[in-house]
Amino acid sequence: xxxxxxxxxxxxxxxxxxxxxxxxxxxxxxxxxxxxxxxxxxxxxxxxxxxxxxxxxxxxxxxxx
Numbered sequence: 001x002x003x004x005x006x007x008x009x010x011x012x013x014x015x016x017x018x019x020x021x022x023x024x025x026x027x028x029x030x031x032x033x034x035x036x037x038x039x040x041x042x043x044x045x046x047x048x049x050x051x052x053x054x055x056x057x058x059x060x061x062x063x064x065x
Contacts (some may be wrong), residue, residue, distance in 0.1 A: 001032055005051040007044050009013065009036035028060050
């Protein structure tokens, strides 16, 4: 997903790079979309002191028991 210059997640940019199946990829996207809908702010990306949009890959660990 992409974090904009305002620190918010761009909901249109959310995607799953590796989906192992069983609906886990869709669930991961749902949780990230929920963070976007709630307006959670992330640390801004900066280049030469100027805020810039950044692409972020969020690793999600799944433990089956």
